Amino acid sequence: MFRQSAIMPLSRDAASRFLPWLIAFMVWLATLALALVLALSTMSEDWKRGMSGTLTVQIVPGPNSTPVAEKERLDAALRLLRQTPAVLSAEPLPGDRIQKLLEPWLGENAVSGALNLPVPVLIDVRLKPGTSIDAKALGATLAAAVPGAMLDDHGVWLERLIELARAVEFVALAILAFIAVAATATVVFATRTGLAIHHEVIELLHVMGARDGYIASQFQRQTFWLSLKGGLVGFLLAAGTLAALGYLLSRIEAGLLPPVGLTPWQWGSLVSVAVCATVISVLTARYTVIRAVGRLP
Amino acid sequence: MPENEEIIRFQNVGMRYGVGKEILHDVSFRMQAGSFYFLTGASGAGKSTLLRLMYLAQRPSRGLVTLFGHDLATTPRHVLPALRRRIGVVFQDFRLIDHLTATENVALPLRLAGASDAQIREHVPQLLKWVGLGDHLDARPTTLSGGQKQRVAIARAVIARPHLLLADEPTGNVDDSIAMRLMHLLEELHRIGTTIVVATHNQQLVSRFAHPQLHLVNGELSQALPSPGAGASG
Numbered sequence: 001m002f003r004q005s006a007i008m009p010l011s012r013d014a015a016s017r018f019l020p021w022l023i024a025f026m027v028w029l030a031t032l033a034l035a036l037v038l039a040l041s042t043m044s045e046d047w048k049r050g051m052s053g054t055l056t057v058q059i060v061p062g063p064n065s066t067p068v069a070e071k072e073r074l075d076a077a078l079r080l081l082r083q084t085p086a087v088l089s090a091e092p093l094p095g096d097r098i099q100k101l102l103e104p105w106l107g108e109n110a111v112s113g114a115l116n117l118p119v120p121v122l123i124d125v126r127l128k129p130g131t132s133i134d135a136k137a138l139g140a141t142l143a144a145a146v147p148g149a150m151l152d153d154h155g156v157w158l159e160r161l162i163e164l165a166r167a168v169e170f171v172a173l174a175i176l177a178f179i180a181v182a183a184t185a186t187v188v189f190a191t192r193t194g195l196a197i198h199h200e201v202i203e204l205l206h207v208m209g210a211r212d213g214y215i216a217s218q219f220q221r222q223t224f225w226l227s228l229k230g231g232l233v234g235f236l237l238a239a240g241t242l243a244a245l246g247y248l249l250s251r252i253e254a255g256l257l258p259p260v261g262l263t264p265w266q267w268g269s270l271v272s273v274a275v276c277a278t279v280i281s282v283l284t285a286r287y288t289v290i291r292a293v294g295r296l297p
Numbered sequence: 298m299p300e301n302e303e304i305i306r307f308q309n310v311g312m313r314y315g316v317g318k319e320i321l322h323d324v325s326f327r328m329q330a331g332s333f334y335f336l337t338g339a340s341g342a343g344k345s346t347l348l349r350l351m352y353l354a355q356r357p358s359r360g361l362v363t364l365f366g367h368d369l370a371t372t373p374r375h376v377l378p379a380l381r382r383r384i385g386v387v388f389q390d391f392r393l394i395d396h397l398t399a400t401e402n403v404a405l406p407l408r409l410a411g412a413s414d415a416q417i418r419e420h421v422p423q424l425l426k427w428v429g430l431g432d433h434l435d436a437r438p439t440t441l442s443g444g445q446k447q448r449v450a451i452a453r454a455v456i457a458r459p460h461l462l463l464a465d466e467p468t469g470n471v472d473d474s475i476a477m478r479l480m481h482l483l484e485e486l487h488r489i490g491t492t493i494v495v496a497t498h499n500q501q502l503v504s505r506f507a508h509p510q511l512h513l514v515n516g517e518l519s520q521a522l523p524s525p526g527a528g529a530s531g
Contacts, residue, residue: 004404009396204392207354209382210409211375294374297356 007205008198010222015190019223020230022186023277027234028241030179031273033172035242038266040172044165047158055125055135057081057090060148061118074121077146081123084138086131093122180280187227187281191219191288206296216289220282227281231274238270302330303366304461304492305351310360312346312516320346324360324518326511328494330460333487335503336496338513344496345389347513348463351494352386353377365460382410385459385491389466391450393438399425399449400434406457424452428482444471447479455486462486464495468502476502 010016059073074092081090098119106117127133139151195202205215246261262270305328312321320343328334338344349355350362353369362369364380372380385406393402403425404417422434428448430436438446447467454462464483468476480495480502487493494511497503503510512519 004408005397005401007394007397007405200392201394203354204394205405205409207352207381207386208406208409209378209380209384211378214409297354 006218006222008194008201008218010194010198010219013194013197015193016222016226019186019190019226020233023183023227023230023281024233024237026179026183026186027231027274027277028237030176030183030277031235031238031270032241033175033179034273035238035262035266035270036172037169037176038262038269040165040169042261042263042266044162047161053127053129054154055127055133055138056152056154057123057125057142058150058152059121059123059146060150061120062148070121073146073148074123077123077142077149080142080145081125084133086127086133088126088128090123090125093124098122183277184280184284187223187284188288191223191285192292194219194222195289195292202293203296206293212290212293215293216286219285219289223285224278224282227278228274231277234277235271235274238273304328304330304332304364306361306363307350308361308363310350310357310362312343312350312355313358319358319516321350321357321513321516321518324516326518326520328492330492331487331490333484333493333506333508334495335506335508335510336494336513337498337500337503337510340498342513343516344498344513345465347511347518348386348465348494348496351461352384352463353381382406382457383460385454385457385462387447387450387454387462387464387467389469391438391446393446393449393453395438398435398437399430399441399452402438402449403452403456405453410457412457420456421452424456425449428452429478444475447471447475451479451482455491459491461492462494464493466497467495468497468499477505480506 057077059070059077061070078090078092081087102119135151135153135155142149142151202215242262305326307324307326310321310324311319312324313319324347336344336347346355350357351364353364356369365383367376367380369377394405397405400421403421407417407420422431425431425434428451430445430448430452433441433445436445438449441449451464451467454464462483467479467483471479476499483493483495484506509520
């Protein structure tokens, strides 16, 4: 095999030393931004899925109310709900479950212990799949039939939460776009530096009959390896960061935060950031060289 | 390339850089395949500029240039590399690539033409031996003398068997005996059918060979036949 050195020693250029690290940094940032987008998108879908088709009825205990009167009000509400055609089931939440839900906020003795605070009765209502309900009308009927009963379809809370998630998603996508622009500008700068350093060899090759594509391929090959190296390092750093964040999230008490995780498909999307960075870099290098060489006579 | 085929035609070619004064004025000549010309003139007469126009490193400011039958004003850009590969150039300053060995430098035109490794392995060392550099196949230009660099540059210019060889002051950096050896090498190439243009300001050298001259004076061209008795040493 005829051993042939690279026609242009691009690997010795200063740009070749800093480009992989810049690409690594940008892939790291972009991967984290995309992970945030994917996690938020999954979370809002989960919230929507979990909340749609469910309603919560709250019966606030009246002043000087007796347990018998409370029971009658609960039965009346359950009767009304179960007679509603769209309702699949209506079950009161057991007292110990309500106590557990309140414990993180009010302490262990708030409900059953020394404080013995009055807590509302909660009814978990599930709707038949594929049906919708006029929550406002049902709420009004319920309030008229059972004093102190309030219907909550989680709509307002869910809407605001999803709005927030969408806003964060948008910001993360904007960051992703800025990173792509910055990465492209970096490759353009690095390639132009290479063109300036090796302009004599480029002119020589041009005069000797090298096609523009041949000259560009010298830069493309170099940019491919540098970007691939940078992309790999950036992805590994991002995977490490996400693993560390996942560990920290898992230590936070369940219930305070919804479960956050990425599916294998989403991990695949994260890998594609490094692949896209490499492809964008190579195409940018090619375009930059072809444009510059195209100005030669 | 068949004999009598026109390789180059310049018609009223003018050349200026930017808004500066014209370096070449109304240059017109024709060159047939297999011819050998000296391009002479004092330093600054425009020899290098004329050569740059011939090897397509420059576009004329005005006039018509036809190369291998292609009118360059109308030839699409993607056709030009193939035309350039039919031209070998020996640059005045050699333009060897310092980090490549003599073999790699000479192999460049073959690589650009898509030659295989086997072809490169076969032809390049053979040619370097022919120009007397068989012991310097792996030497880098920085370790070679002026004359040796000149020979590597000539080997690179001829390795792909160009139809037209342009040499800019090929004997400018070497002593008289090496200059004569290089000129005989060019004569050999001419004998096998290569069209050759040698730019030089050395009239003594020109007088030793029986070849016509294109003479430039202040950017204007005149043609001269070899003087009687020329070629005695050639």
